[in-house]
Amino acid sequence: MFLLRMAFRNIFRQKRRTIITGSSIVGGFALAVIFIGWADGSYNGIIDQFTRTRLGHIQIHERAYLDRPSLYRTVDDPAAVGAVLDGMGEVESWAPRVYAAGLAGFGDKSAGARIVGIDPRRESRTTRFDRTIVEGRALGGPEAREAVLGRGLAEILGADLGDEIVLLSQGADGSIAEDLFTLVGVASSGDDMTDRTTCYLPLATAQEYFVLGDKVHEIAIVVTRLSRVRDLSEDIAAELADPDLSVAPWQVFAKSFYDAMQADKAGMWVILVVVVIIVAVGVLNTVLMAVLERRREYGLLKAIGTRAGRIVRLVVLEVLILSAAAMVLGAGIGLGVNAVLAGHGISLGSEFTYGGMVFDTMRSEINLRSFAIPAVTVFVAAVLVSLFPALKASRTEPAQTMRMH
Amino acid sequence: MDKGTDHLIVTESLAKDYFDGGAPVPAVRGIDLTIEAGEFTAIVGPSGSGKTTFLNLISGLDAPTGGKVWLKDKLLSGLSGNELSDFRRDHIGFIFQAYNLIPVLNVRENIEYIMLLQGVPEKERRERVGEILKEIGMAGFERRFPPKISGGQQQRVAIARAMVSRPELILADEPTANLDSGIGAELLDMMRDLNRRTGMTFLFSTHDPMVMDRADRVVTLHDGRVAKDDRRART
């Protein structure tokens, strides 16, 4: 208590210095809060868009499908899985999919194709598939003999809307599957590789074509909150209680994308280092000056029987009190700025693309970690940096300092 | 190695060389002195004769380069840093020539400080501070801060701070040098009065003839050695 009182009064004693030290902490802290909130907002925006518009946040497959995809590894009762998902409040929507490889041909041209069976209504609700249609229209009813081609694939085949495409593949029963489909639309997902290879069919049409019955290969799920994806995956798995199924969050089924995002997030460490430097310079300089000016006081305290450790605590405590106050202020500023950036976002002026997705506005995110990480950093930095002046103060030689008249 | 004696302070061939750019500067060159409990002793001598150095060796603020100091039978050189801190806190009261008080602590807190370190309960601290403030004629100044009181008043508070925890020894290095002679005399009379009533031992250095006149014993240093040791009858 007494030490606290001394520390407080010492802080108010040197207003100018307190303001300088304090504002460097306020500035560094607010900067970090804003930066992390902004970075999280941007990355989560990218992640959300990427997963939401293509893969889904969570996917359900047969246990081994992700490692070794095969026509035969199926979710056998998608309706039952769907019923479970419909009962979960945090599941926004879900879409079943069938995947197989085949050969697409038109006229004398042919190309390898990834044939994807989708439920047009569900897919549009879940991944906004309808928005990727750049020519023609989306697939009609689930049993229509229609196809949508990726733009690149349509170009390779030289097929136009209304043309009849031949698809050649193999059914689950081993039979040769060969059929004609009317090209009703061209899709551009933003990813050229996907668009050069993908052929979309209505789900029931694809199931019949591949002799799959009601089975599907994948159920893609979009949830209401990105941050809940991992927990929700576990909840879904528990709810399904089916050892033959795997429920994977996007971090697992899109591991390379996740790794790329993690690597980009490393930028946060750079800003933290900058903050540490700002705090270090602001604190070290002023505290060291204060300590040198007060040498006689520390000398006196030591002479009359104060242990060195108590003086260390006194100096560190001063810095801690100042840091805490400065962080409250910095948090206020950071919160204000992030609230504005989260609400309005920043228009990038021109669009930019990342992994084939187009962005024109970036938003901040207000989350706990954008405050907690800088707070811990500033505290640790302030304590470590004040330790040097504090030790210096504690080593004051009373015999020498009390001689200075 | 502790000494079983009744003396409060014993020094044996006490010596201190400072090193100024490699060359030793002898400040104290072998002092053998005993101080008894209850004495009111002045250390005098010309500037540079080693008075401050001697006092610093006795309190352990400085380490000797030769010889030994026993205080209350404790060999000071045998104590660790924290032990020495605690020893000073519990057994020695300090009065310096100036800058005796912590500017961010008010008069009460300055006086309380050592008792706080000692863990004296709040109620007792308050009582003792009240008593001693009356004794030094500064009742009512509890909440003043040091920069807001006169130099003489600051020295009185320093005396109160030094005495309030009832140490056996009060060390004062030129306690009156910064004061007008009238105020210095007053202060000195106060210290001697406290010495008589409490039996606390006072050891101080001074240039001031007025201070010497009031001492029971005057030890004169010259070039780091004891040149004269006068005991007088108590007046």
Ligand SMILES: Nc1ncnc2c1ncn2[C@@H]1O[C@H](COP(=O)(O)OP(=O)(O)OP(=O)(O)O)[C@@H](O)[C@H]1O
């Ligand atoms: N840190 C130091 N380094 C070198 N020499 C020192 C140091 N401190 C003191 N001295 C020297 O030691 C000698 C004794 O000094 P000391 O301060 O003990 O004398 P003093 O009797 O207290 O003098 P004064 O009456 O001026 O206070 C002097 O010659 C002084 O110059």
Ligand SMILES: [Mg+2]
């Ligand atoms: Mg001196």
